[in-house]
Structure formats: structure tokens, C-alpha cells
Amino acid sequence: MAASSGGKIGLTRKPIKYRLPGDFDRLIRSLQTASWAGSTPAPLCGTQSVRAFLSYASEHRELAHRLALGLRNLGVETFLDRDTLPPGESFDDRIASAIGRSDVFIFLISPEAVARGAYTLTELGIAEKRWPHPSGSVLPVFIEPVAVEQLPPYLRAVTILDPSGEPVADTLHAVAELAERRRRRRRNRMLAGIAGTLLAIGAAWALYLNWPALLGNQARRALNPPVIENAQVAFDPSSGDTYPLRFDATLYNPSPDAITTVSVVPQSDDAQVTFGSTTEAFFALNHGERRPLTVQASLQNPADDADFRWRLCWSYVKTEDWYAEGMHEQSGGSLEFANFLDRHSTQVCDDWRPWPQGA
Numbered sequence: 001m002a003a004s005s006g007g008k009i010g011l012t013r014k015p016i017k018y019r020l021p022g023d024f025d026r027l028i029r030s031l032q033t034a035s036w037a038g039s040t041p042a043p044l045c046g047t048q049s050v051r052a053f054l055s056y057a058s059e060h061r062e063l064a065h066r067l068a069l070g071l072r073n074l075g076v077e078t079f080l081d082r083d084t085l086p087p088g089e090s091f092d093d094r095i096a097s098a099i100g101r102s103d104v105f106i107f108l109i110s111p112e113a114v115a116r117g118a119y120t121l122t123e124l125g126i127a128e129k130r131w132p133h134p135s136g137s138v139l140p141v142f143i144e145p146v147a148v149e150q151l152p153p154y155l156r157a158v159t160i161l162d163p164s165g166e167p168v169a170d171t172l173h174a175v176a177e178l179a180e181r182r183r184r185r186r187r188n189r190m191l192a193g194i195a196g197t198l199l200a201i202g203a204a205w206a207l208y209l210n211w212p213a214l215l216g217n218q219a220r221r222a223l224n225p226p227v228i229e230n231a232q233v234a235f236d237p238s239s240g241d242t243y244p245l246r247f248d249a250t251l252y253n254p255s256p257d258a259i260t261t262v263s264v265v266p267q268s269d270d271a272q273v274t275f276g277s278t279t280e281a282f283f284a285l286n287h288g289e290r291r292p293l294t295v296q297a298s299l300q301n302p303a304d305d306a307d308f309r310w311r312l313c314w315s316y317v318k319t320e321d322w323y324a325e326g327m328h329e330q331s332g333g334s335l336e337f338a339n340f341l342d343r344h345s346t347q348v349c350d351d352w353r354p355w356p357q358g359a
Helices: 024-034 058-073 091-101 119-130 167-194 196-223 319-332 334-344
Strands: 008-010 051-055 077-079 104-109 138-142 227-235 245-252 259-268 274-280 290-300 309-318 346-349
Touching: 051 058, 051 091, 051 119, 058 077, 058 104, 058 167, 091 119, 104 119, 104 167, 138 167, 167 196, 227 309, 227 346, 245 259, 245 309, 259 274, 259 290, 259 319, 309 319, 309 334, 319 334
Parallel strands: 051 077, 051 104, 104 138
Antiparallel strands: 008 274, 227 245, 245 290, 259 309, 274 290, 309 346
């Protein structure tokens, strides 16, 4: 995600491509080498298989089946909705249950998949409830050209895979990347457990020596997270047809840490009603500071009798992390920056509000 020369950041930018090294054969060899030895494909994460849910429009059933076969050959337990449903079981309940058990949600983007009324948008809404923060769990993949403005904000919140070669092979590469990150997290947790006793002794001693300052700082951080105040929306004809909606709010940082804003975006609780928006980003708020903010937006796919709720969501990182890693990784490439946001970003949202009639 990069800021323009005017200090604005637009969510209607060209999708970022994954740039994953190597070819498909090397992917297979690396996965087999990293897994337990055996004659059959091994799971991507040690002995625990990754579970994937594949969401696609029926017009692309053949490609989805090829992708599911490739994932299963690599040991990924893949739910391919229609061919996995046992007779007599509730369709919606089974879909919700399968997404709830999944580790990765793969959404194949096509005009049919994001069309109003498509069941894939219902599946995407279930995934948003499962993972409010989609990074590391949701993998959108372009299989046909679609304007970014037509995509739900939830998909635009993560890096979108735009295959440069064969879609199935490129998607398997991306799933392997996600799985490797899961494996590293498991390894780090194991190492943390081994060193836990020594760390606990050191932390207890530091707390004993410095408990007044530490307790006060931690309490302020826990009780005073950053908040969005006085959020409002109105129709703004002066903005033209591109972004005719104006969201106004005040960002307030009562926490003891200086923070840097990554994005502020409107969200809808209806997966079929989306926003395209642009707002200023990468500005800092010190402890106790307030800053008014305006988000210019457009409403996508609204029905005449649309009845939905909206809210603003604010993503930020600690300013010290931004200067230590974020600025460098932003210039280093889209995947590095996405990994930085996955590690360090936090999102807060204000309360849901009914969409005002006539806005």
C-alpha cells in the first residue's frame, strides 16, 4: 500500500501481485522436504493438515475442481462446497460449518462471483465473521478481470493474487506461502515455550523493580485504546460522481503509544453492498491527540430499498514500529509490506449505525 504524492491513499488502486519465487516443481520438492518422509503427499504444516475452503462461481467449476485436486495432492483438506455436501444436510449450515473449520478461505474473483445476489458473497460474509481481520487467512485470486472498485472492501483489505502464469500453479504457490508462515509461527511458539521459564523469571524481576511505572503504562494502554469519535455520513454533491459520499469523524489516541494511521475505511454489514473510498494515511497521532478526518467514498451495488448498517474502521500501527520496519518494508515490495501489517497492525471500528435514507 503506497501513498500518493498528495498524501492520499486510494483503495481503488490496481491490485498488488504476489511475487513468489521458484516454479511449481520446486514448490512440490520444498513441501515434501519440509514435511515428514513418506510416499504420499504430506500436510503443509507438519502433521496437521491445512484446511481450505474454495469459493467460486459455478461458471468456473472446472478451474475450481482442478485447483481443489492440486491442493488435495499437496495434503490440503479442501472443501469444494457442492461436491462435499452429504445428502439431506442443510446447505447453509454445512457451508458455515466448513468455513468455520477452515484455515484458509480462497475466493476466486470473477464478474459472476461478485455480482449482486451471488452465493459467493454470502460465503464471503460468513468468512468475514470467521476472520474479522482477513490477512493471513483470506486469499482472493483474480481468474477474470474485475474492476477493483467492484470488489467488497473485505477483499480489498488484503493482497490480491493476480496470477502472472497458470492460475492453479500460482494459487498453490500462494497457499504454500501462507502455510509456511503458519509453520514458522508454530516453531516460534515452541521456542518461546522452551525459553518461557527464564523469560518469566526476568519479567518478574523487572516488574518487581519497576512495577509502578510499568503498571501505570499498561493500565492506560488496556483501558484507553484509540477510538473513532463522532462518525457521520452525508451526500456531498461538491465531490462529483466519483466519490459522492462524505464520511466525517475524529480520530482520538488516548493510549500512551504514538500511532501511525494505515487506513480509515467505511464498511457495510451487507456483503452485497460495498464502498469504494479514499482517505489520507500514514500520519501520526501522539498520546492525547485528536484529528478530524474526512473519507470520500462511493456506494457500490445498493438496491433502492437497501436496508443495511455502516461503520468506520481504523487500521494503525505503533509509530515506533512504522519507523523501525514499516517504511523500509513498504519500499521493499508488496509482500514484505503485507507481512509487516500482518504482524503489527491493529484495527478498531466504531458502532454499527443504520444507513440514513437519502444518503
